[in-house]
Amino acid sequence: MDVSFQKRKAIGRSVIATAVIVILVVVGVGAYYVFAPGAGQTTTGTPASGTLSLTFANVPNADPAKGSDEASSAALANLYDSLVFPTSSGTIQKDLATDWTVSTDGLTYTFTIRQGVAFHNGDALTASDVVYSLNRLISVGQGYSYLFSPYVSTVTAPNANTVVIQLKKTFGPFLSALVRLYVVDQKLVSAHYVNSTASSNGDYGSTWLLTHDAGSGAYQMSSANLESNMVIQAYSGYWNGTLANQPGKVNMIGSSDSSTVHALFTSGQIQITDQWQPYSNVQALSQLKGAKLVTIPTVNEFYLMIDTAKAPTDDIYVRQAMSYAFNYSAVINNIFPGSKPSAGPVPSALPGHNSNIPASSQNLALAQQAIQKSKYYGKLDSHPVTYWWVTQVPSEQKMALQFASDMQKIGITVDVVGQPWLTVVANLAAESSSPNVVSITDGASYFEAGSVLQSRYTTPSQGTWEQNEWLHNSSLDSMIFSALSTLDQTQRFQQYNTIQQQIYNQFPTVYAFDVYEARAYYPTVVNWYAANGHPIVLLGYNFYFRDFQFYPSQLTALFG
Structure with a gap:
């Protein structure tokens, strides 16, 4: 049992659960144990050198108001923070929100926003950024906006550390849905509107966000080529710290072409294949020295x-x-x-x-x-x-x-x-x-x-x-x-x-x-929680790279 994984997930995040130490979770026909420890302290370790590389069906759309496919969801989970964060047990943990209350009629949610969080450009994250992000998501009307637009009436920030969301009608799973509200830097995004006027916000910065980020997440965008790949790198100023051996950089390659993936994996240029490969291809790749086939449940x-x-x-x-x-x-x-x-x-x-x-x-x-x-x-x-x-x-x-x-x-x-x-x-x-x-x-x-x-x-x-x-x-x-x-x-x-x-x-x-999902990967090169029996089955969250451990020296040992 990889207890260290769940401890890392709990660093700086309070687990929303009763005082249960071990939970048995059944996914499909399998079962695994999930530890739910209490909150830990922020830890700072040295990320691994080198670049973890893997393939997806497409290059991510990194605009939090538009992206919603697998690659985009994975990028958003790393580039941005949300009010709450999903766990492998199906619960949520505190993230940017350190506390909240809900009115007795289920219509008013009041959140306390974590202090001391900095966006990747150094701007302080405040409650007004949360307000802007939710309003922007609903206004753009794409991506995960459908989770909120039928329900949210108003969102306000009474002060720098408090957000109040008033619903039009009750929404039972509202707290769980907040894993998809990714918070952007209002000042930075607003500065990059295209075709804005006095009465219109133009493209709401969407064009700029395809190749830049405005987040506070564990990773920040290094480069993006919309035809081929996106590279993200560990953010040294992340409020929850960096972890020892987390990938220093991640190359998210937008190609599931079988011949391309085969060539990249056999040469060690990627360490995890995408889920879209023909099973015969994954089987063949898993027979390579140091490789393994893993099947991961999903929802x-x-x-x-x-x-x-x-x-x-x-x-x-x-x-x-x-x-x-x-x-x-x-x-x-x-x-x-x-x-x-x-x-x-x-x-x-x-x-x-x-x-x-x-x-x-x-x-x-x-x-x-x-x-x-x-x-x-x-x-x-x-x-x-x-x-x-x-x-x-x-x-x-x-x-x-x-x-x-x-x-x-x-x-x-x-x-x-x-x-x-x-x-x-x-x-x-x-x-x-x-x-x-x-x-x-x-x-x-x-x-x-x-x-x-x-x-x-x-x-x-x-x-x-x-x-x-x-x-x-x-x-x-x-x-x-x-x-x-x-x-x-x-x-x-x-x-x-x-x-x-x-x-x-x-x-x-x-x-x-x-x-x-059936994938081939190199387990001595990358220690991956989803492959070790702890998947976070929501789309994109099996690729929260801060909780990976990457060992470039093992890649050298396999391929020279």
Whole structure:
């Protein structure tokens, strides 16, 4: 048991928990022990020399008001601080907020902001920066803004160390959602607005933030090439100190091309592969001297998002037939080994999942029955289905071809089209440019089913990469937001269960599998908490680099 990991996580952060020493947490089908020690003291150690390098599907978007994919979330967790911080046990710890109170009606949250925190340029972080950051996130309306825009009424700073957030309506998981409020330096960002006027903030500094940071996190941006990579370096003035052997620099490379990753890993130029590699590639790389294959649980799910407003997938029986015809076992066994069958719209490991929904499985007899009820039956040749897969993830092409083959068995023609990730994002912004089907991995922004239900299935998420279903369902919106507004967790989870069943009954999505990441890495070179049984399963937080230990001398021993 790596007790030192949890001790490092608790340095300068008080754990929000009762006086429980050991908690048993179950993730998927596995279990591990999590220690929850009390707060420690700030520690200063010497970061390792050299650069830890790893690959992601894309270069991060480091604007806290826009970034939300895996690479971006990982960058934000390192460059910026938030009011609270997630743990491997599914709880939250104090971060920039050292204390808070909640009114009896659940509408007013008052936070005490940590003193002595400096942004990377030396500016002092104060309550006004928190106010600005939340207002900016809501105004830009992208990234993780959907977690706050339906709920936040006002945010004020009565003094330099106090923030008061007034909600329009109750939001049960509000504290947990605050892991996604990344605090920026108001003065610095405001100085870099483009096209601002007396009545407009222009781009809110977004263009500048793509290649610069305005944070106070454990790392600061060293360089960013939007076509290739981002390099971040340990911040010597970090309020919580630096740790011995944490990576001095980290190179976040935006490429999941199999041949590129293979060449980089076999030569030691990267030490951890991305999660998007074909399993056969990861297996082969793990056989190299000093390398190891690791499978890490997540609260992510792989979805085939179906456009419910476009022919022929506007017909529920076509969607139902597609769901039954797909060969899930072939995908899990041959393309994404180690993953688990999904059971509805919420990942099975996420608190609030409806355990009564069956796991996805192929049933061609039911698929045939469903397609014969469709209004398109007998004329399906005139209505081919367009399926987009993301070209940065080669395994998705294999999955798309499997889907096309399976659909042929029930008379549905599928046009398989590979699209770059940014093209997918741009086209999902409008219903008119969305395909019938697009494959994505998505997951929880905080530790509850409501996070996925809101980001995937409410009207505000239409026009983002997280929804291609175009449900236009105000009744479903009301159900989801009503559940999120429920303060009692037991009642909230009961509502989540009802919502999941209703979504499942409409077949808006093919629930392919719950994601278990398979990666190759060099364990003697990098001591990685997620690979050692302590993943922080929220998107991006398995890569909080301050809690890595990096040993460049071991890299030299392996590769000379």
